Amino acid sequence: MTTARTQRFAFGCIWLAAVFTLAVLALVVGLIMVRGLPSLSIGFLTGTPENLGRDGGIFPTIVGTIVLGLVSLLIATPLGIGSAIYLTEYTHESLLTRAIRFGTESLAGVPSIIFGLFGFIFFVTYLQMGWSILAGGLTLALMVLPTIIRTTEEAIRTVPQSYRNVSYSLGATRWQMVTTAVLPSALPGIITGIILAFGRAVSETAAVIFTAGTALNLPKSVFSPVRTMAVHFYILAVEGISLEKAYATGAVLIVTVLIINVIASSLITRLVRKQVRR
Amino acid sequence: MHIRTRRLLSIAAVRGPRGRCWRSLLFLALLPLLLAACGQSDSAGLTVTGSTSVAPFAEHLAELYQHAHAGTAINIQSLGSSAGIQAAIDGVAEIGMSSRELKPEEADKLDELVIARDALAVIVHPANPVSKLSLKQVQDIFSGSVRSWSALGGPEQPIDLVIREAGSGTAGAFDELIMKGKAITITALRQGSNGAIRQVVAENPNAIGYISLGIVDNTVKALAINNVAPSVAHVEAGTYTFVRPFLFVWRKGHTFSPLAKQYIDYVMSAEGQQELQNLGLVKGPASP
Amino acid sequence: MKERSISFILLITAFGALVALGLITYFIFQAGVPLIAKVGLWQFLAGSTWNPTAKPPAFGILPMIVGSLWLTFGSLVIGVPLGLAVAIFMVELAPAWLAVVMRPAIQLLAGIPSVIYGFIGLTLLAPVIRATLGGPGLSVLTGAIILGFMILPTIIAISEDAIRAVPIAVREGAVALGSSHWQVITGVLLPTARSGIIAGIILGMGRALGETMAVIMMIGNSLAIPVSPLQPATTLTSNIGLEMAYASGQHREALFATGVVLFVFIMILNALATTFVRRPGTSRRSA
Numbered sequence: 001m002t003t004a005r006t007q008r009f010a011f012g013c014i015w016l017a018a019v020f021t022l023a024v025l026a027l028v029v030g031l032i033m034v035r036g037l038p039s040l041s042i043g044f045l046t047g048t049p050e051n052l053g054r055d056g057g058i059f060p061t062i063v064g065t066i067v068l069g070l071v072s073l074l075i076a077t078p079l080g081i082g083s084a085i086y087l088t089e090y091t092h093e094s095l096l097t098r099a100i101r102f103g104t105e106s107l108a109g110v111p112s113i114i115f116g117l118f119g120f121i122f123f124v125t126y127l128q129m130g131w132s133i134l135a136g137g138l139t140l141a142l143m144v145l146p147t148i149i150r151t152t153e154e155a156i157r158t159v160p161q162s163y164r165n166v167s168y169s170l171g172a173t174r175w176q177m178v179t180t181a182v183l184p185s186a187l188p189g190i191i192t193g194i195i196l197a198f199g200r201a202v203s204e205t206a207a208v209i210f211t212a213g214t215a216l217n218l219p220k221s222v223f224s225p226v227r228t229m230a231v232h233f234y235i236l237a238v239e240g241i242s243l244e245k246a247y248a249t250g251a252v253l254i255v256t257v258l259i260i261n262v263i264a265s266s267l268i269t270r271l272v273r274k275q276v277r278r
Numbered sequence: 279m280h281i282r283t284r285r286l287l288s289i290a291a292v293r294g295p296r297g298r299c300w301r302s303l304l305f306l307a308l309l310p311l312l313l314a315a316c317g318q319s320d321s322a323g324l325t326v327t328g329s330t331s332v333a334p335f336a337e338h339l340a341e342l343y344q345h346a347h348a349g350t351a352i353n354i355q356s357l358g359s360s361a362g363i364q365a366a367i368d369g370v371a372e373i374g375m376s377s378r379e380l381k382p383e384e385a386d387k388l389d390e391l392v393i394a395r396d397a398l399a400v401i402v403h404p405a406n407p408v409s410k411l412s413l414k415q416v417q418d419i420f421s422g423s424v425r426s427w428s429a430l431g432g433p434e435q436p437i438d439l440v441i442r443e444a445g446s447g448t449a450g451a452f453d454e455l456i457m458k459g460k461a462i463t464i465t466a467l468r469q470g471s472n473g474a475i476r477q478v479v480a481e482n483p484n485a486i487g488y489i490s491l492g493i494v495d496n497t498v499k500a501l502a503i504n505n506v507a508p509s510v511a512h513v514e515a516g517t518y519t520f521v522r523p524f525l526f527v528w529r530k531g532h533t534f535s536p537l538a539k540q541y542i543d544y545v546m547s548a549e550g551q552q553e554l555q556n557l558g559l560v561k562g563p564a565s566p
Numbered sequence: 567m568k569e570r571s572i573s574f575i576l577l578i579t580a581f582g583a584l585v586a587l588g589l590i591t592y593f594i595f596q597a598g599v600p601l602i603a604k605v606g607l608w609q610f611l612a613g614s615t616w617n618p619t620a621k622p623p624a625f626g627i628l629p630m631i632v633g634s635l636w637l638t639f640g641s642l643v644i645g646v647p648l649g650l651a652v653a654i655f656m657v658e659l660a661p662a663w664l665a666v667v668m669r670p671a672i673q674l675l676a677g678i679p680s681v682i683y684g685f686i687g688l689t690l691l692a693p694v695i696r697a698t699l700g701g702p703g704l705s706v707l708t709g710a711i712i713l714g715f716m717i718l719p720t721i722i723a724i725s726e727d728a729i730r731a732v733p734i735a736v737r738e739g740a741v742a743l744g745s746s747h748w749q750v751i752t753g754v755l756l757p758t759a760r761s762g763i764i765a766g767i768i769l770g771m772g773r774a775l776g777e778t779m780a781v782i783m784m785i786g787n788s789l790a791i792p793v794s795p796l797q798p799a800t801t802l803t804s805n806i807g808l809e810m811a812y813a814s815g816q817h818r819e820a821l822f823a824t825g826v827v828l829f830v831f832i833m834i835l836n837a838l839a840t841t842f843v844r845r846p847g848t849s850r851r852s853a
Binding site: 330357358359360361363364438443444445446447450463464465466467468469470478481482484485 | 615616617618619629689692693696702703704782786787788789790797798800807808809810811812813814817818
C-alpha cells in the first residue's frame with residue numbers, strides 16, 4: 001500500500017472508532033432516557049416508594065443521595081483543601097510530601113468495594129455507627145478525598161507567583177496571603193473539584209450499599225440508614241422488581257450526572273473565556 | 279475525570295483576588311462536628327436487618343404499619359441472613375431476619391421467633407415445556423449429571439443453572455431439603471437474591487433456578503416436584519415438604535423498644551399473618 | 567503563634583489521605599490475613615475450589631483470580647484500541663467543533679453510574695450474546711465488552727494529555743523530513759507519548775479490576791474456571807460483593823482475605839502507573 005492509502009485507511013478506522021464510541025454513549029443515554037422519561041413525573045420525584053418500589057416515587061432515595069453526598073463533601077472538602085494548601089504553600093518537595101502524594105495517588109486507585117469493606121468493618125461495626133448516613137458519608141469522603149486534593153492542588157499551582165509576592169510585600173503573613181490571594185483565585189477550580197467529587201458520590205454503589213444500607217425510609221438524622229438512587233436502581237433492576245421504575249430511576253440518575261457535568265464544565269468554560277478576554 | 283479539567287483550570291484559575299470565601303470554607307470544616315452532635319440525641323427509628331428473602335415481606339408489613347402509624351420509622355435492610363444474625367448479635371440492629379435455622383453457636387446468643395414459613399420453588403422460563411420433575415431429576419440437574427433439556431422432554435438446549443451464593447439462607451435450605459447434601463456443580467450461575475434469580479430465569483429460556491414460593495410470579499414457571507405443585511395449600515397439607523422458617527432474631531435478654539414490640543406484635547397479629555399468606559407464605563411454626 | 571497553629575492544622579489535614587490509606591490497609595489486612603495464614607498463602611491463591619460453607623470449607627480463589635484476569639484482559643482488548651483511536655482523533659483529526667462536543671461527552675461516559683452500564687449489559691447485551699454465540703449470555707465476553715467502554719474515559723483522557731504534551735518541535739522535525747500525517751502519528755507522537763499512554767492503560771486496568779456491581783450483574787458469577795469467553799466467571803471483586811452480605815465467621819474472613827489480594831494487585835498497578843507517569847517528557851503535570 002502506498003503511504004497515502006495507508007493513511008486514508010488508518011484515518012478511516014480512527015473516524016469509525018470515534019463515531020462508534022459516541023454512538024455507544026448516545027445509545028446508553030438514549031435508551032435509559034427513552035424508556036425512563038415516559039414514567040417520570042412530579043409524583044415520581046416527590047412520592048414515597050410503595051410495594052418495595054414497584055409503585056410510588058423515589059423521593060427518599062433522592063434525599064438520601066443528596067444528603068449522603070453533602071455529608072461526604074462536608075468531611076472531605078476541608079480535609080482536601082487543607083491538604084492541598086499544605087502541599088503547595090507550606091512545604092517544599094520532600095520525603096514527607098512524596099509520602100503524602102503517594103497516599104493520595106494510592107487512595108485514588110483503591111477500588112470502591114475495598115472502601116465498602118473498610119467502611120463496613122471500621123465505621124459500621126468497629127465504631128458502632130451502624131448502617132447510617134454518617135458511616136456512608138465518611139466512607140465516601142475518603143473515596144472522593146483524592147479528587148478534591150488533586151484539583152485543589154492543581155488550581156492553587158496555577159495562581160501566579162506575583163499574587164503571592166504582592167501579598168507578602170503588603171505585610172501579609174503566610175496564612176493571610178493564602179486566604180486573600182491564593183484561595184480566591186483558585187476558588188473556581190476548587191469548586192469544580194467539589195462538584196466532580198459530588199458526582200462520584202452520586203454514582204457510587206458498592207461502597208454505599210455496605211455502609212449506608214438499603215433502607216427505603218426518609219432519613220431522620222445522620223444515624224439513619226439511607227438508600228441512594230444508584231442503590232435503588234441496582235435493587236430494582238437486579239431483583240426484577242420493576243423495570244419501568246428502574247428505567248425511570250436511571251433516567252433521573254443520568255439527568256443528575258448530566259447536570260453535574262454541565263455545571264462543572266460551564267464553570268470552567270466561562271472562566272477560560274474570561275481569561276482569554278483579559 | 280478531572281485530568282482534562284485540570285488543563286483548563288490551569289488557564290481558568292488565574293483571576294484576581296476577590297471576596298473572602300475562605301471563611302465559608304472554615305465554616306464547612308466545623309459543620310460535621312455540629313451535625314454529629316445534633317444527631318446523637320435523635321432516635322433513628324427501628325432497624326430490622328437481614329435475609330434478602332425475608333426483607334420483601336418485612337418491608338411490606340413495615341409499609342402497612344407505617345401507613346397506619348404516621349411518624350414511625352422502620353428501616354428494613356436487606357443484607358443477608360448471616361449479616362442480620364451478626365447485626366443482632368452485635369446490637370447494630372434490634373431485630374435480625376433469617377431465612378435459615380440458627381446454628382448452635384448463634385442460638386446460644388439469640389432468641390428467635392418464626393414469623394412464617396416459606397416453600398422453595400424450582401422455577402424455569404414460562405416457555406419451557408417441562409412442568410414437573412422428580413426430586414431425583416432435580417438433584418441430577420443441579421449436581422450437573424443432566425446437562426440438556428432434551429433428557430427431560432424439553433428441547434435440545436443446554437441447561438443453565440442459577441443458584442444462590444454460599445451462605446445464603448435460601449441456598450442452605452435448598453442444599454439441605456432438596457439436594458440432601460449432594461454438591462451443586464460449580465458451573466452454575468450465582469445470583470445475590472431470590473429476585474435476581476427470578477430475573478435471570480425470566481430472561482433465559484434455558485435456565486432453571488430456585489426461589490421462595492412467595493415471590494414466584496407470572497414471569498417464571500414453578501415446577502411440580504414428585505407430582506406435587508408448590509402451593510400454600512400443599513405446604514399446609516404437608517405434601518410439599520421443601521419448607522423453611524422465616525425468623526426474627528434478637529439478642530438474648532434484649533428489652534425491645536416500644537416500636538420494635540409494636541412491629542413484632544403487628545407481624546404476628548391476625549392481620550399481619552393474613553398479609554403474609556396473601557403474599558404466598560405459610561403460617562408458622564412448622565406443623566408437619 | 568497563630569501562624570504556627572494554622573500550619574500545624576494544615577499539616578494534619580495533609581496526612582488525611584495517608585491516614586485513610588493506613589487505616590484501610592490495617593483493617594482489611596487484620597480482618598483477612600489470619601485466614602490466609604491458616605489456609606496457607608499458596609493454597610489460598612492456587613486452590614481451585616471455593617466452598618466457604620462446606621464442612622470442611624475450601625478457600626481457593628484461583629477461579630476468581632483467573633476470572634479477574636480474563637475480564638481485565640478482555641476489557642483492555644476492547645478499551646485500548648478504541649481509547650487510543652479516540653484520543654488520536656481528538657488531538658489530530660477532529661474538527662474543532664467536534665472536539666469541543668466530544669470532551670464533555672467522554673466526561674459524561676465516565677460519570678454514568680456503573681450500575682447503569684451493568685444493567686445495559688444484563689438486559690441488552692447478554693440476551694444478544696446468548697442468542698447469537700450461545701452460552702448463558704451472562705459471560706466473560708458480556709462483561710468485557712461493557713467494561714471496555716467503562717474504562718474508555720480513563721484511557722482517552724490520559725492518552726490525550728500525553729499526546730498533546732509532545733513538544734511541537736518534535737512534531738515539526740518529523741514534518742520537515744517529509745513524513746505524512748499518519749507517519750508523524752505512528753512514528754513520532756505515539757512513541758514519544760508512550761509512557762503516558764501506558765500509564766493510562768494501567769489506570770484503566772485498575773478500574774476494570776476494581777469494578778464490582780456492574781460485574782456482578784453481567785458476568786454470571788459461576789465458580790468454574792472459565793476456559794472460553796462465552797462462559798460465566800467470578801472475579802475477586804464480584805465474589806466479595808456477592809457473598810459479603812451472607813458471610814459470617816471464617817467465610818467473612820475469607821472475603822476480607824480476597825480483599826487483601828485485590829488490594830495488593832491494585833497497589834502494584836498503582837505503583838506501575840506512577841512510575842510511568844513520572845517519566846520525564848510525558849509528565850501529566852507538564853500538560
